[in-house]
Amino acid sequence: xxxxxxxxxMVQAAMKAGRSLARDFGEVQNLQVSLKGPGDYVSQADxxxxxxxxxxxxxxxxxxxxxxxxxxxxxxxxxxHRWLVDPLDGTTNFLHGIPMFAVSIALERQGQIVAGVIFNxxxxxxxxxxxxxxxxxxxxxxxVSGRTKLVDSIIGTGVPHLGRGDHGNYLLQLRNIMGxxxxxxxxxxxxxxxxxxxxxxxxxxxxxxxxxxxxxxxxIMVREAGGYVTDLNGGQDVVESxxxxxxxxxxxxxxxxxxxxxV
Ligand code: IPD
Ligand code: CA
Ligand code: CA
Numbered sequence: 001x002x003x004x005x006x007x008x009x010m011v012q013a014a015m016k017a018g019r020s021l022a023r024d025f026g027e028v029q030n031l032q033v034s035l036k037g038p039g040d041y042v043s044q045a046d047x048x049x050x051x052x053x054x055x056x057x058x059x060x061x062x063x064x065x066x067x068x069x070x071x072x073x074x075x076x077x078x079x080x081h082r083w084l085v086d087p088l089d090g091t092t093n094f095l096h097g098i099p100m101f102a103v104s105i106a107l108e109r110q111g112q113i114v115a116g117v118i119f120n121x122x123x124x125x126x127x128x129x130x131x132x133x134x135x136x137x138x139x140x141x142x143x144v145s146g147r148t149k150l151v152d153s154i155i156g157t158g159v160p161h162l163g164r165g166d167h168g169n170y171l172l173q174l175r176n177i178m179g180x181x182x183x184x185x186x187x188x189x190x191x192x193x194x195x196x197x198x199x200x201x202x203x204x205x206x207x208x209x210x211x212x213x214x215x216x217x218x219x220i221m222v223r224e225a226g227g228y229v230t231d232l233n234g235g236q237d238v239v240e241s242x243x244x245x246x247x248x249x250x251x252x253x254x255x256x257x258x259x260x261x262x263v
Contacts, residue, residue: 001139006061006107007130010117013056014103017049017087018121021094021103024048025122029097042095046070049087053105057083064107069213082108084216084239089118090189099123104191106216113239116217118191127195127221135198135224144227145200148250150258154183155251156193158207165209173206176261180254194218197246198225204247204255208232212239218246228252232259 003011024045031038050070057064063078068085076082083105088094090101099122107115118127127142129135135142147153155177160170178184185202187193190210196202198221219229219238227248231241234256238244245255 001136001141003128004115004130004133007115007117007128009057009060010105010107010115011119011126011128013053014105014117014119015121015126016056017052017103018119020052021045021049021088021101022121025094025097025099025101028094032097038095042091045094046088046091049103050085053085053087053103057085057105067212069211080110084108084113084213086191086213089191089214090187093188098188100187100192101189102191102195104213104217106213106220108216108239113216113220116220118195118217118221120192120195125195127198127217129198129217129220129224131220131224133224135221137195137199142198142221142225143200144197144222144225144248145203145251146248147203148248150177150180150251150254151182153181153203153247153251154185154201155181155247155255156185156187156196156202156205158190158193158210159186160209170208172263173208173259175263176258177206177255180258190214191218194229194246195221197227198222200225202247204245204251206232206243206245206255206259208243210242210244215239215244219244222246230256232256 064081065076066074086104
């Protein structure tokens with residue numbers, strides 16, 4: 001599998017940050033038992049990973065803009081390109097010693113996502129995608145699942161929690177979905193949820209309240225694996241839309257319909 005120069009830059013940045021997170025994850029597991037807990041340590045690990053990504057990407061493409069979860073927006077002079085960076089997706093998992101977290105980096109050109117990298121260092125899984133070039137897990141080409149019916153499907157989701165999201169609306173959505181599918185999963189890292197859809201492990205995924213850095217890389221991963229990602233109304237402009245629905249063609253459409261079913 002030949003990667004473009006820019007995808008190589010993204011992979012190097014993600015893997016370097018991922019290795020830093022993996023070292024800190026080992027320490028987090030030790031700190032679980034301490035009285036103070038690993039909270040401050042995790043936020044340092046998160047910031048450190050973002051600094052690594054920022055400096056790697058900035059060195060390779062000094063003029064590009066950034067939107068990063070921890071440091072916010074940094075405008076570049078280029079005007080055409082923007083990096084979307086989540087240095088640690090699945091922070092709560094990381095904090096609790098659960099090895100389901102990832103680095104997520106996407107590249108936008110003129111507002112369109114053209115490349116994405118998601119790296120889970122704990123499982124050594126590197127997901128990459130480029131527009132028109134397909135999606136890969138390590139060296140294996142990815143394809144969304146072939147299941148066409150909700151009744152056979154496993155659906156990933158994000159559950160709102162204390163201080164986050166519209167709990168009442170989410171319960172209505174979940175009620176509609178849980179009665180029609182063979183399983184619902186809440187993995188705790190939206191970038192990995194989308195990577196799992198691309199890999200055919202999940203047949204579909206939906207979540208409300210996401211940000212561009214959570215989903216940028218995942219969107220292109222699913223699309224390049226032959227899947228569909230839209231907002232709740234079927235709109236294609238999803239990066240800023242907060243609520244997204246992903247899956248293979250049949251499951252994605254069925255999910256949108258089921259989510260909207262009147263109570
Ligand atoms: C979170 C994870 C989680 C999702 C949240 C995100 P973070 O990102 O992706 O799965 O449900 O909405 O904020 O905070 O771990 O980077
Ligand atoms: Ca995130
Ligand atoms: Ca994060």
